[in-house]
Amino acid sequence: MLGFLITLHILVCIALIVIVLLQAGKGADLGATLGTGSSQSLFGAGGGSTFLGKLTASVAIIFMVTSLSLAYLSGKSGSSSVMPAKSPAVKVAPKSDIPPAAAPVAPKESQKK
Numbered sequence: 001m002l003g004f005l006i007t008l009h010i011l012v013c014i015a016l017i018v019i020v021l022l023q024a025g026k027g028a029d030l031g032a033t034l035g036t037g038s039s040q041s042l043f044g045a046g047g048g049s050t051f052l053g054k055l056t057a058s059v060a061i062i063f064m065v066t067s068l069s070l071a072y073l074s075g076k077s078g079s080s081s082v083m084p085a086k087s088p089a090v091k092v093a094p095k096s097d098i099p100p101a102a103a104p105v106a107p108k109e110s111q112k113k
Helices: 002-022 030-034 051-074
Strands: none
Touching (some): 002 051
């Protein structure tokens, strides 16, 4: 299910980018071409609701739903730690054939002078 949601989310992201880039800007409306002051007044106070505008809203809603679903599913892993539960193996130093060094001997009183 997580793989399906990730694939759907990537496809929705690409579709949203393409749909937004296909839309014309606010100044490229028919009213701006005819020379009227405000391009939105040609279609009324709300402007013309195009097919691409409705499609953008729909894809944006799907994008938000998939984002929230992925966030919920990724936070639902059973542990609360980022670190693995397995403790690292303790390494033991290899035994050496060399005998330990003898402790230094303090100088005698006659050698100090």
